[in-house]
Amino acid sequence: MTFDRSKMRNLEFYYSLILLLFIIHSSCSTSTDAPLDSYFIACGSSNNITHLHRTFVPDSQQPSVTFDSEHSDIINSSRTFSPIYQSARTFSTSASYNFDMNHKGWHFVRLYFYPLSKTLASASFSVVAGSYVLLDRFSFNTSKHNSTYLFKEFVIYVSTDILILTFVPFRDSDVAFANAIEVVSIPDKIFSFGHTLSFPKLKDTALETMYRLNMGGHSLVPSQNSTLFRVWEEDDKYLQPNPLASNISGNPFSIKSSSNDFVSSEVAPADVYATAKALKNILSKSNLTWVFPASPNFKYILRMHFCDIISKSRNSLFFNVYVNSEVVMKNLNLSAFTYDIGVPYVIDYVTNNTSEEDSDNLSVTVEAGGLEQGLNAILNGLEILKMSNDVRNLDGLSSVDDIFSKSDRNIPRVALIISSCGMAALLLFACVIYYFYGRIRAGKSNITLSNNEGRLRIFTFEEIQKATNNFDKSYHVGNGGFGKVFMGQLKDGTMIATKKANPQSNQGIAEFQNEIKFLSKLRHQNLVSLLGYCYEDNQMVLVYAYMVNGSLDDLLYGKNVVVPLSWRQRLEICIGAATGLHYLHTGTGGCQSIIHRDVKAANILLDENLVAKVSDFGISRSGPSSDKSHVTTVVKGSFGYLDPEYFRTQRLTEKSDVYSFGIVLLEVLCGRPALNRALPVEAKNLANWALRKVENDESSLEEIIDARLIGDAKRESVKKVWEVAKMCLEGKRIKRPTMGYVMSGLQDALHLHLHTEALASY
Numbered sequence: 001m002t003f004d005r006s007k008m009r010n011l012e013f014y015y016s017l018i019l020l021l022f023i024i025h026s027s028c029s030t031s032t033d034a035p036l037d038s039y040f041i042a043c044g045s046s047n048n049i050t051h052l053h054r055t056f057v058p059d060s061q062q063p064s065v066t067f068d069s070e071h072s073d074i075i076n077s078s079r080t081f082s083p084i085y086q087s088a089r090t091f092s093t094s095a096s097y098n099f100d101m102n103h104k105g106w107h108f109v110r111l112y113f114y115p116l117s118k119t120l121a122s123a124s125f126s127v128v129a130g131s132y133v134l135l136d137r138f139s140f141n142t143s144k145h146n147s148t149y150l151f152k153e154f155v156i157y158v159s160t161d162i163l164i165l166t167f168v169p170f171r172d173s174d175v176a177f178a179n180a181i182e183v184v185s186i187p188d189k190i191f192s193f194g195h196t197l198s199f200p201k202l203k204d205t206a207l208e209t210m211y212r213l214n215m216g217g218h219s220l221v222p223s224q225n226s227t228l229f230r231v232w233e234e235d236d237k238y239l240q241p242n243p244l245a246s247n248i249s250g251n252p253f254s255i256k257s258s259s260n261d262f263v264s265s266e267v268a269p270a271d272v273y274a275t276a277k278a279l280k281n282i283l284s285k286s287n288l289t290w291v292f293p294a295s296p297n298f299k300y301i302l303r304m305h306f307c308d309i310i311s312k313s314r315n316s317l318f319f320n321v322y323v324n325s326e327v328v329m330k331n332l333n334l335s336a337f338t339y340d341i342g343v344p345y346v347i348d349y350v351t352n353n354t355s356e357e358d359s360d361n362l363s364v365t366v367e368a369g370g371l372e373q374g375l376n377a378i379l380n381g382l383e384i385l386k387m388s389n390d391v392r393n394l395d396g397l398s399s400v401d402d403i404f405s406k407s408d409r410n411i412p413r414v415a416l417i418i419s420s421c422g423m424a425a426l427l428l429f430a431c432v433i434y435y436f437y438g439r440i441r442a443g444k445s446n447i448t449l450s451n452n453e454g455r456l457r458i459f460t461f462e463e464i465q466k467a468t469n470n471f472d473k474s475y476h477v478g479n480g481g482f483g484k485v486f487m488g489q490l491k492d493g494t495m496i497a498t499k500k501a502n503p504q505s506n507q508g509i510a511e512f513q514n515e516i517k518f519l520s521k522l523r524h525q526n527l528v529s530l531l532g533y534c535y536e537d538n539q540m541v542l543v544y545a546y547m548v549n550g551s552l553d554d555l556l557y558g559k560n561v562v563v564p565l566s567w568r569q570r571l572e573i574c575i576g577a578a579t580g581l582h583y584l585h586t587g588t589g590g591c592q593s594i595i596h597r598d599v600k601a602a603n604i605l606l607d608e609n610l611v612a613k614v615s616d617f618g619i620s621r622s623g624p625s626s627d628k629s630h631v632t633t634v635v636k637g638s639f640g641y642l643d644p645e646y647f648r649t650q651r652l653t654e655k656s657d658v659y660s661f662g663i664v665l666l667e668v669l670c671g672r673p674a675l676n677r678a679l680p681v682e683a684k685n686l687a688n689w690a691l692r693k694v695e696n697d698e699s700s701l702e703e704i705i706d707a708r709l710i711g712d713a714k715r716e717s718v719k720k721v722w723e724v725a726k727m728c729l730e731g732k733r734i735k736r737p738t739m740g741y742v743m744s745g746l747q748d749a750l751h752l753h754l755h756t757e758a759l760a761s762y
C-alpha cells in the first residue's frame with residue numbers, strides 16, 4: 001500500500017492554518033477538580049496497585065468498565081521494576097474494554113505494556129480506540145523502540161457514551177495484551193484547539209504525546225495533587241550543543257496570572273513556566289535548537305510554552321521562533337500579549353511538512369531577535385503531539401476496518417461494535433422524532449419573505465443542524481448583529497458560517513430581512529457572500545461562506561491572536577475593506593447607494609488569503625435619493641465608532657461610514673479596540689486618546705503605534721495612514737474624504753511601505 005499524498009495535502013491545507021496563540025491564566029494553585037472520567041485499570045491483577053499517586057484497580061473489579069473475558073488469560077511476575085507492570089491480561093482473540101463516559105470531549109488514554117514472557121515479546125497486535133488505530137501490529141521484538149517496556153499516551157476526542165478499547169492479535173498464533181490502562185478526561189480549556197478558526201476536524205484526529213518537556217528544569221512527575229498525571233521531561237538530551245545555552249529558574253510562586261483567562265492554569269504547571277532555557281549574555285545572533293526524531297508521514301501539533309522570567313521590564317525581549325526552519329514568529333515580544341513579564345503564554349503550531357524534504361527530524365528553534373535592547377531568546381516548555389493520518393491511524397496505514405477484517409475470527413467483535421453503534425442511531429432517531437414533534441406543535445409564524453433573487457439557496461433547518469452539529473457550542477465562532485454565529489460544514493464539504501436570529505426578537509426579524517434584502521443584490525469580492533438562508537416555522541438562519549481567518553478585531557487584539565498581522569497585511573486588509581465600502585457608497589452595479597451604518601473591525605471578515613470582506617448588513621440603509629443630502633433616521637451603530645455629527649443631528653450620510661472607518665484605521669495602527677473600558681478615563685476612547693497624544697507632533701506616533709509593528713512598519717507609510725485616519729475623523733462631515741479618496745490614500749501608504757527601501761522603519 002502506498003501513502004496517499006494527495007489526501008495528505010488536503011489535510012495540509014487545513015492544518016497549516018492552525019496557529020493559535022493563547023495568553024494563559026496561570027496561577028500557582030493546583031486545581032484539584034476531579035476529572036469527570038478517570039479510570040485506572042490494572043489488567044489481570046488481583047489487587048490494587050499504587051503508581052505515581054494513583055490507584056489502579058483490577059480490571060475484574062471495576063464495575064463501570066465492562067470487559068470481554070472470553071479467551072483471556074492472566075500472567076504475573078514480580079520481577080519487574082515497577083508494580084504496574086507485574087501483571088497483564090492476554091487475549092487470544094480480539095477483545096475490548098468498554099469505558100462509560102461522563103464527559104464528551106478530549107481524554108487521555110494511557111497504555112502500559114511490558115512483555116512478561118517470550119510469547120508476549122514476540123506477539124504482534126493492534127490497539128483500536130473508538131474509530132482510531134493507536135497501535136498497528138506492534139511487537140516488542142520487531143519494534144525499533146529499544147526499551148523493555150512501553151508507555152504510550154494518546155489524546156482522543158470522545159463524543160459517544162462509551163469508549164471502546166479493542167486489543168486485536170495480528171495472526172491466529174498471536175496474542176494481544178496490556179498491563180494497565182488509564183482513561184482520564186481533560187478539561188475543555190486545555191485542548192481548545194478547535195475553539196478558534198475552522199477546526200471541527202481536529203475532533204476527528206487522534207493525537208499521541210511524543211514529547212513533553214520542561215525546559216531548563218527537572219523532570220516533573222505526577223504529584224499528589226495533579227489530576228491529569230502528565231509527566232514533563234528534561235530537555236537537555238534534545239538540545240543541540242551550544243555553549244551559550246543556560247538553565248534559568250525562577251520562583252514558581254512568582255508566575256503571574258493574566259487577567260485574560262482564556263485558558264486555565266491547568267494548561268501547564270507553574271513549575272514549567274518558572275524554568276527555561278535561554279542564552280547567556282550575548283552580543284551576536286545565536287539560537288537554541290532542539291531536535292526530535294519524528295516520522296515524516298505524520299503531522300505534529302507543537303505547543304510551545306513561554307514565560308518571560310529573564311527581563312526586568314516589558315518590551316525588552318524580542319526573539320524569533322522557528323519550526324523546521326520555518327518562521328513561526330518574527331520578533332516575538334511576549335509582553336505585547338501578556339502586558340507584563342512573568343506571565344505565561346502559549347503558541348500552538350501545526351507542522352507543515354513539505355513532502356519533498358521528508359525528514360526524520362522535527363526541530364524547534366528560538367533565536368535572539370535583531371534588536372539591541374534584548375538579545376536573548378527563551379523557551380519554557382514544549383509539547384509535541386503526533387496527529388492521526390487520513391485513515392485515522394497513529395502508527396501505520398491500516399484503517400480500523402482493515403484491522404478488524406485481517407482475521408475472520410474477529411468478525412464477531414466487529415458485529416458487536418456495530419450493534420452498539422446501532423443503538424446509538426436508534427436513540428438519535430428517537431430524539432429526531434421527538435424534536436420534530438416538538439417543532440410541529442410549536443406552530444408556524446406568519447412573517448413572509450420574498451426571495452427576489454433566485455440565486456440564494458434555501459436551506460432546510462435540518463441541513464443546518466447537521467452542518468453545525470446542532471449548533472454545538474464548540475462551533476460557536478462569534479456574535480453578529482442579531483444572533484450567534486456558528487460555523488459548519490455542508491455535506492459537500494463547503495465550510496459555512498450561519499447566523500441564527502432570535503425569533504422572539506422583532507429587531508432580529510427586521511435585521512434578518514434587511515440583510516437578505518441587501519446582500520442578495522450585492523456581489524463584490526470585498527463583501528461577505530450570502531449563500532442562502534433557512535426560514536422554517538420560526539427558525540431563521542442566514543448562511544454565508546465561512547471566513548477562515550475570522551474578523552479583523554480578533555486578529556488585531558483578540559484573545560487567540562494568530563501571528564500578529566504585519567503592516568503590509570494590515571494595509572491590504574484596509575484597502576480591501578475601503579474598496580468594499582466604496583462599492584456600497586457609489587452604488588456601482590446599478591444599485592442605489594447603501595450606507596453600511598455599522599462599520600467596525602468586528603464586521604470586517606477575512607478569508608483564507610486575508611482578503612477583507614465587509615459583513616453585517618443588519619442595520620444598513622439605502623443612501624439618500626439624488627435630490628437629498630442625507631437620510632434622517634434613528635441613531636444606530638456601535639459605541640466607539642459612531643459619527644458624532646450623525647449622533648447629534650440624526651442625519652445619516654455615507655460620511656458616517658467614513659468616520660467609523662477612520663476608527664478602524666486607528667485600531668489597525670494601535671492594535672487596540674475602539675473602546676477599552678478597562679483603561680483609565682483619558683485612554684478609554686481610542687480616537688480621543690490617539691488624537692490628543694499625537695496632536696501636532698507626528699513624531700509621537702511612535703508612542704501609540706502597536707508594539708508588534710516595531711521593526712516592520714515604515715515610518716512614512718504609517719504617517720500616511722495616520723493622515724488619512726485623521727481626515728476621516730474630522731468632526732464635520734464635509735471635511736471628511738470619500739471612501740474613494742481613502743482607498744487611494746491607503747494604496748499610497750502601501751506603496752510607500754513596499755517600494756521605498758531607504759525609509760526608516762519603526
Ligand SMILES: *[C@@H]1O[C@H](CO)[C@@H](O)[C@H](O)[C@H]1NC(C)=O
Nearest residue numbers: 028029030031032224225226
Ligand atoms: C495536596 O493534597 C494534600 C492531600 O490531599 C492536601 O493536604 C494539600 O493541601 C494539597 N495541596 C494543594 C496545593 O492543593
Ligand SMILES: *[C@@H]1O[C@H](CO)[C@@H](O)[C@H](O)[C@H]1NC(C)=O
Nearest residue numbers: 216217218234236245246247
Ligand atoms: C541544565 O540542568 C540540567 C540538570 O537539571 C543539566 O543536566 C544540564 O547540563 C543543564 N544544562 C545547561 C545548558 O546548563
Ligand SMILES: *[C@@H]1O[C@H](CO)[C@@H](O)[C@H](O)[C@H]1NC(C)=O
Nearest residue numbers: 286287288289322325365367
Ligand atoms: C541556529 O544556529 C546554528 C549555528 O549557528 C545555525 O547553523 C542555524 O542555521 C541556526 N538556525 C536558525 C533557524 O537560525
